[in-house]
Amino acid sequence: MSGLKIKKGDRVIVLSGKDKGKEGVVHQALPAEGKVVVEGVNTAKRHRAARSATDTGGIIHIDKPIDASNVALISPKDGKATRVGYKVVDGKKVRVCKRTGVEIP
Numbered sequence: 001m002s003g004l005k006i007k008k009g010d011r012v013i014v015l016s017g018k019d020k021g022k023e024g025v026v027h028q029a030l031p032a033e034g035k036v037v038v039e040g041v042n043t044a045k046r047h048r049a050a051r052s053a054t055d056t057g058g059i060i061h062i063d064k065p066i067d068a069s070n071v072a073l074i075s076p077k078d079g080k081a082t083r084v085g086y087k088v089v090d091g092k093k094v095r096v097c098k099r100t101g102v103e104i105p
Contacts, residue, residue: 004031004068005084005095010104012071013081014041019066023074027063035065042066077102 006012010026019041028037042064050057072081075097083098095104 004029004034004036006036006068006071006073007095011074012036012038013074014038014066014070015072015081016070017042017066028065029068030065033065034068036068036071037063037065038071039063073097073104075100075102076104 024038075082
């Protein structure tokens with residue numbers, strides 16, 4: 001799947017799965033896999049050994065990728081979930097909110 005409409009830094013809401021209803025910021029987009037990494041969503045515990053005398057090991061939480069179809073962009077105008085479209089403005093292709101028609105920064 002190519003051409004993700006959700007980019008790094010976008011504010012999204014999870015539509016399905018164990019974290020349904022959670023909101024977060026996209027930390028990383030993986031367009032080749034059709035997935036995104038959202039902060040605080042789909043977290044997993046990993047046991048890490050100490051790497052040096054000053055660096056302590058322990059259990060760390062990492063965010064795992066979630067399918068991009070399971071998240072929706074939050075509209076900057078009203079804070080609700082929306083789909084993303086494209087429009088040409090001044091010769092440049094920009095993303096727009098399908099619900100309100102507002103450009104997405």
